[in-house]
Amino acid sequence: MLPDLLPDIGVFGPYTYLVTEVIFGALALGLLFVTDALRRAARTVVALYPLAYFWDWYTLEVGVFEIPLRTGVEFLWIPIEEHIFMIVVPALVVGIHELVNGPPID
Numbered sequence: 001m002l003p004d005l006l007p008d009i010g011v012f013g014p015y016t017y018l019v020t021e022v023i024f025g026a027l028a029l030g031l032l033f034v035t036d037a038l039r040r041a042a043r044t045v046v047a048l049y050p051l052a053y054f055w056d057w058y059t060l061e062v063g064v065f066e067i068p069l070r071t072g073v074e075f076l077w078i079p080i081e082e083h084i085f086m087i088v089v090p091a092l093v094v095g096i097h098e099l100v101n102g103p104p105i106d
Helices: 009-034 039-061 080-101
Strands: none
Touching: 009 039, 009 080, 039 080
16 A cells, blocks of 8 residues: 555654655755756746635635644744745746756747
């Protein structure tokens, strides 16, 4: 069964979600640095953040999901880890996109 094969990262307790965000954030930053796409990712994050924030706030508010392995620190009514997530995910997508497709042709 697949879940049995996954490592138990719950050892970080309430910092588990934060630790995963830092790891994937470091990967995203590395990709953006290597592909020279920091500015492109920043524009993407700024464009997506308001929609992502509202979507996240709403789904948490109505009980679509909950996050048990988090710090409990909230900022603007959602967990701080979710704010980081809303930065890391688009940055990682842009970094992978740039890595796969190469630099834009002028």
